Amino acid sequence: MWDYTDKVMEHFRHPRNVGAIENADATGQVGSLVCGDALKLTLKINKETEVIEDAKFETFGCASAIASSSVLTEMIKGKTLAQAAKITNQDIADELGSLPAEKMHCSVMGMEALEAAVQSYRQGGKPVVFEQEAEKIVCHCFNVSEEAIIKAIRTNHLTTVEEVTFYTKAGGACGKCKGDIQKILDKVNSCSTPAATDTKDKKFAELTIVEKIKRIEKVLEEDIRPQLNMDGGSVELVDVNGWIVKVRLVGMCNGCLAADATLKGFIERTLKEKIDSDIVVEKA
């Protein structure tokens, strides 16, 4: 028997805002009949203020899925889209008092439906189905992408494969992907820099320009971009001139408060370690 809070049971017994808004300004959907849970969220949004004036849901799922959907509609009503977009799965769980660890994926589903709904509004109201990037699906039983797993690990400070399963369902069925989940956990949770490789053998100055670019790109691709990608950003190589490597931060890294620290403390340091200690990284 799950240890559901009174508030979970209350929302399960008397769900608020059940149904679908006609001519909704935003429709976000997540899940499927196959997965065992699904949520359809419809919103009425004030075009001037972007305030969510009404929210309704339809849910296929267990008691905590129904309660998470119900409480989510209450939480977002009266908020602007920008405010609502900041709601995390932890906020949904907190609003319910708590959820059993094994049921945290129900709150994640709420967050994903909301994300899809916001996207739907930005695209003129056409329904948007929350989709995992097909090429990066880690768990094929529940269709969970690497991105979703990384996000759950970072948001909720997860450290074990079991926790990842409780939050995302990944690994919960056949279990084949548990090894992959462990690798993702190791990657996200380790701050250590990978060991130096043989690229160090030759001095950077002796290399041709093509070799220089190849070596820099290799380190960027293997050691730097995966880390930046986890924060939703990336880096592009713009130019190489002598010791000076010019790069451009893109995505979330662009304009990030920690951009300078990323440039010097991470990118430059890694290139120094991997290729040559004389390298200087500058913003393009």
Next chain:
Amino acid sequence: MKLIYLDNNATTPVDAAVFEAMKPYFVEKYGNASSMYPLAAESHHAMDKARKQVADLLGAAYADEIIFTGCATESDNTAIFSAVRSFPNKKHIITSAILHPLRYLESQGYKIDYIGVDKQGRFDMAQYKETLRDDTALVTVMWANNETGTIFPIAEIARLAKAHGALFHTDAVQVIGKLPLDVKNTQIDMLSLSGHKFNAPKGVGALYVRRGTRFTEFMMGGHQEKARRGGTENIPYIVGLGKAAELAKARAEGPALAKMAALRDRLQEGLLAKIPDSKLNGDPNHRVPNTVNISFGYIEGEAILMHLNEYGICASSGSACTSGSLEPSHVMRAMGVDFQFAHGSVRFSLSEDTTQEEVDKVLEVLPGIIENLRKISPFARLAK
């Protein structure tokens, strides 16, 4: 609110007569069965009697074919490891269920073949015949499926295993007290049972090992159970198991089964008639008499159970959401249940004491619960 307990495949209450039989063995008759004085002899005799009662329940030829254990899981582990240790050159095992010790053996280089079920939950005999090999150490198959109650043709499965020189083990926890048993006239080598599934307490089980079967102990320790299971015998629980076995044998051979089956059928027919988009899981013609498993389309099982709780009705679901592991029911998946039905299965398992009023209460409240859940399901429009 009066409890309506329809989850007897999960566990059962201890029978009052069983509890009475156990009581003297806690405070008064506490002797260690191995000791050398009359107090100890009392324990020893009580255990002998219980062994005979369990042997009679199974239709075993000899009482010493019964080894007392802590639970069916221990019995299963004992049977599996005994088979592989007794036949070290055989590296193949056939099973009907994914058991944890088998996963371990797989990691140690054993080849494990899983035999599936068809749409009605029946054992795939053709696949089984093809899978048997000369180096098959063990075939282990549940006598009846716990979720659907479907009974497997165990005597035939055992005969084929023996014909290939393999040991045969069955986990019989779901058929005790629900079928008359006669193991001596089968080729079953080992059989597991669990006390709490038939009104003995939790924490006691048994393993039947046919005389002449090669055996290696699992729980290494003392000389207890003829050195087949170390550890001081749990006399009060063993006495309880014996008494419960006596009651279960009487039940399995008396009119109780027909009464249970009639009420079960009433529940089944009523639900299928009253609730659209519902379907029966399992083989209606080969089923233990107390179990019915029905899927309700487009909704999820745990939510159904939570609403049934409001009426004091206890049932269970094969739904992924009710298991700690999030694992969807292998049985439902193996049976190829259509996906719109796969998550909404509910199992009702009756007892001898289940009444018509209780069954009728379920028939009264469940259609409304299903309707309400479908109202909030995004897939309800797919329903009829």
